[in-house]
Amino acid sequence: xxxxxxxxxxxxxxxxxxxxxxxxxxxxxxxxxxxxxxxxxxxxxxxxxxxxxxxxxxxxxxxxxxxxxxxxxxxxxxxxxxxxxxxxxxxxxxxxxxxxxxx
Numbered sequence: 001x002x003x004x005x006x007x008x009x010x011x012x013x014x015x016x017x018x019x020x021x022x023x024x025x026x027x028x029x030x031x032x033x034x035x036x037x038x039x040x041x042x043x044x045x046x047x048x049x050x051x052x053x054x055x056x057x058x059x060x061x062x063x064x065x066x067x068x069x070x071x072x073x074x075x076x077x078x079x080x081x082x083x084x085x086x087x088x089x090x091x092x093x094x095x096x097x098x099x100x101x102x103x
Contacts, residue, residue: 019069031061035080054078
C-alpha cells in the first residue's frame with residue numbers, strides 16, 4: 001500500500017507545474033506556473049486563491065499559506081505568456097541591480 005502511495009504521489013508531482021513568483025508593475029505578487037501568470041484573488045488563513053491575469057480565463061491555482069502548490073483548476077483560454085514573463089524578469093533584474101548599486 002505504501003508503495004502505491006509513493007508512486008501516485010510521484011505521478012502527481014510530475015504533472016504539477018513548478019511555481020515561482022514575480023512582482024507586477026504595481027509591485028503586487030504574481031504567481032507563475034507553466035508560463036502563465038496569476039494574481040492573488042483571495043486569501044484565508046490556510047489558502048491563497050490565484051486567478052489568471054488574462055480576463056475571462058477560467059484557470060485558477062490554490063496555494064497554502066506558505067505558497068506551496070495545492071491544486072490547479074480549469075484550463076487556460078489563451079497561449080502561454082512567455083514574452084510577458086521575459087520582460088517582467090528583465091525589469092526585476094534591472095530594478096534589483098539599480099537598487100543594489102546605490103547605497
